[in-house]
Amino acid sequence: AGAFKEIHECLEKDPTMVEAHILAALINSENKNMKAAEMNLQQAFAQDFSIRENPVFMLMRSDVEIKG
Secondary structure: OHHHHHHHHHHHHOOOOHHHHHHHHHHHHHOOOHHHHHHHHHHHHHHOHHHHHOHHHHHHHHHHHHHO
């Protein structure tokens, strides 16, 4: 819960922080909250379209699609 709170605070200060959106998606996925994870990935993509080439983004995207 502490890590997620820190990520949330980072995103409040800078909503364009793509890495924080991906970490939030990872935490939400681990907590079986796939809707929130999907929203985090959408936010990351909205901030930086080139993120779709990032291996971690691709892994999270497939994880959300499989579990969702």
